[in-house]
Amino acid sequence: MATSLTLPDLDPTSDRAVFRQIADHIRQAIERGQLREGDKVPSEAQLMQHYGVARMTIRHALQVLQSEGLTVAEHGRGVFVRSHPPMRRLASDRFARRHREQGKAAFIAETEDAGGKPSVDSIKIDEVKPPVEIAERLSLGPNDRVIARSRRYLINGQPVETAISYVPMEIAKDTKIMEPDSGPGGIYARIEEKGYRLDHFVEDIKCRMPLRDEARALKLAPGVPVFHLVRTAYAADGTPVEVCDTVMSGDAYVLSYELPAR
Amino acid sequence: MATSLTLPDLDPTSDRAVFRQIADHIRQAIERGQLREGDKVPSEAQLMQHYGVARMTIRHALQVLQSEGLTVAEHGRGVFVRSHPPMRRLASDRFARRHREQGKAAFIAETEDAGGKPSVDSIKIDEVKPPVEIAERLSLGPNDRVIARSRRYLINGQPVETAISYVPMEIAKDTKIMEPDSGPGGIYARIEEKGYRLDHFVEDIKCRMPLRDEARALKLAPGVPVFHLVRTAYAADGTPVEVCDTVMSGDAYVLSYELPAR
DNA sequence: CTGTAGTAGACGTATGTACGAGTTGAGGAG
DNA sequence: CTCCTCAACTCGTACATACGTCTACTACAG
Numbered sequence: 001m002a003t004s005l006t007l008p009d010l011d012p013t014s015d016r017a018v019f020r021q022i023a024d025h026i027r028q029a030i031e032r033g034q035l036r037e038g039d040k041v042p043s044e045a046q047l048m049q050h051y052g053v054a055r056m057t058i059r060h061a062l063q064v065l066q067s068e069g070l071t072v073a074e075h076g077r078g079v080f081v082r083s084h085p086p087m088r089r090l091a092s093d094r095f096a097r098r099h100r101e102q103g104k105a106a107f108i109a110e111t112e113d114a115g116g117k118p119s120v121d122s123i124k125i126d127e128v129k130p131p132v133e134i135a136e137r138l139s140l141g142p143n144d145r146v147i148a149r150s151r152r153y154l155i156n157g158q159p160v161e162t163a164i165s166y167v168p169m170e171i172a173k174d175t176k177i178m179e180p181d182s183g184p185g186g187i188y189a190r191i192e193e194k195g196y197r198l199d200h201f202v203e204d205i206k207c208r209m210p211l212r213d214e215a216r217a218l219k220l221a222p223g224v225p226v227f228h229l230v231r232t233a234y235a236a237d238g239t240p241v242e243v244c245d246t247v248m249s250g251d252a253y254v255l256s257y258e259l260p261a262r
Numbered sequence: 263m264a265t266s267l268t269l270p271d272l273d274p275t276s277d278r279a280v281f282r283q284i285a286d287h288i289r290q291a292i293e294r295g296q297l298r299e300g301d302k303v304p305s306e307a308q309l310m311q312h313y314g315v316a317r318m319t320i321r322h323a324l325q326v327l328q329s330e331g332l333t334v335a336e337h338g339r340g341v342f343v344r345s346h347p348p349m350r351r352l353a354s355d356r357f358a359r360r361h362r363e364q365g366k367a368a369f370i371a372e373t374e375d376a377g378g379k380p381s382v383d384s385i386k387i388d389e390v391k392p393p394v395e396i397a398e399r400l401s402l403g404p405n406d407r408v409i410a411r412s413r414r415y416l417i418n419g420q421p422v423e424t425a426i427s428y429v430p431m432e433i434a435k436d437t438k439i440m441e442p443d444s445g446p447g448g449i450y451a452r453i454e455e456k457g458y459r460l461d462h463f464v465e466d467i468k469c470r471m472p473l474r475d476e477a478r479a480l481k482l483a484p485g486v487p488v489f490h491l492v493r494t495a496y497a498a499d500g501t502p503v504e505v506c507d508t509v510m511s512g513d514a515y516v517l518s519y520e521l522p523a524r
Numbered sequence: 525c526t527g528t529a530g531t532a533g534a535c536g537t538a539t540g541t542a543c544g545a546g547t548t549g550a551g552g553a554g
Numbered sequence: 555c556t557c558c559t560c561a562a563c564t565c566g567t568a569c570a571t572a573c574g575t576c577t578a579c580t581a582c583a584g
């Protein structure tokens with residue numbers, strides 16, 4: 001029952017559009033904690049009654065909030081204040097060799113430590129001609145081919161990240177990199193076994209709205225942006241040996257990096 | 263004149279909503295390059311005619327695209343394919359001492375190198391009680407006070423970033439940190455002069471939709487997310503000496519970090 | 525007690541209408 | 555030729571209405 005949420009009335013003297021005023025009221029209620037995560041926003045019918053406006057106007061206001069990522073509408077149930085999933089922190093030492101040597105994939109270990117149930121699905125392995133940006137990063141020629149390993153990561157069944165790793169054929173051939181289970185320590189361990197000692201990674205991060213496919217793959221609510229992270233792994237001699245292209249649900253991650261001041 | 267953009271017809275057998283089909287058509291035209299940055303999307307009236315649907319349906323489709331950040335509507339002019347500003351790359355060595363010693367602020371130097379006209383405005387300096395998250399990061403007690411330096415960065419007159427630096431009063435007092443012009447090398451140089459040798463920084467990065475104030479301050483188009491970056495500077499003895507809270511236009515930046523593999 | 529059908533309530537999609545407000549360009553007044 | 559007015563076009567806001575679909579709950583039949 002909508003206990004006691006009291007929304008202000010419209011200000012007829014304001015030149016601010018009615019739907020914006022209504023959106024402002026609800027936004028303020030959320031910011032002030034009068035509406036909390038998971039709470040039901042008054043129904044369209046109730047809001048129509050309260051404000052004495054047409055349904056389209058109410059819907060317009062609600063849509064503003066939804067595109068701001070503040071609320072989610074559930075068909076047949078109502079509009080709810082969005083609850084934010086537990087944030088996953090990615091630390092900049094997550095690819096340190098000491099982690100790799102434990103034999104467990106970083107994602108699995110970290111998620112279990114945080115009390116979540118990790119899973120991985122949609123594993124797909126293809127031999128392809130790499131997209132140009134990938135080929136550039138790997139210093140490959142136009143005819144070189146790569147192994148592309150795609151997968152999707154989930155926590156408690158909720159997808160949080162998709163990733164595609166590209167490894168030059170030259171490096172991947174005759175290794176478990178070409179198999180769904182790449183073995184203990186993951187593909188970085190296999191690359192090192194092949195004689196490439198990993199030296200450092202470079203991560204390029206963008207922030208943008210998801211494409212349609214990405215929104216579907218990550219089951220993103222409207223109004224949730226994504227991190228688009230492209231990581232290149234370099235061997236000690238400076239050779240790029242892998243590029244990993246990942247898209248992460250923006251509301252599920254905090255990225256954390258340590259920079260030297262020297 | 264709308265030279266020759268030909269949009270498909272609706273698929274009456276599809277159970278995909280009409281406004282989504284229309285949004286799909288226009289999105290595809292953009293993705294295929296039939297509509298390029300800055301191009302005008304056919305007007306609502308033209309689309310109504312083409313598809314034979316009501317105006318609200320067209321507007322709904324256009325709103326989908328706008329919230330995806332693909333288009334911008336300009337009152338009285340039309341709807342246009344969004345043009346993306348030149349991306350600014352932030353490298354992870356941008357706070358290296360060698361840069362600091364040149365005496366020029368990092369933002370100014372980098373922007374000029376890239377051929378842009380940098381500027382900074384809205385500089386404000388206050389002595390305040392820090393927000394709790396900031397106080398935690400600075401290991402301050404509940405009664406400690408800090409100097410908060412706010413400013414906004416612009417490139418070619420277009421705002422791209424707002425930032426607030428928090429420096430403990432203990433460190434800031436009797437230095438140029440309390441003045442609008444903090445002197446050559448910026449506040450990090452002043453902090454080091456005070457005897458704190460900077461050792462490293464930690465940056466925590468989130469990605470989200472802007473708040474109303476942020477959207478206004480950065481003149482963000484609808485559908486553009488922001489980076490929210492909080493950087494903590496640590497002295498050699500592990501003392502946190504500064505926290506910088508910045509919000510960056512998501513479509514103006516690529517963040518780049520180098521991670522060791524050891 | 526259980527399962528099912530019905531129903532009320534909630535959001536989703538779509539049509540039609542009306543008027544407001546910013547932009548642009550053409551044509552007329554000076 | 556220049557300036558101004560005005561019309562046409564564009565998007566913005568708002569109302570009223572209708573029907574579809576999903577959810578949750580109730581009441582009835584078995």
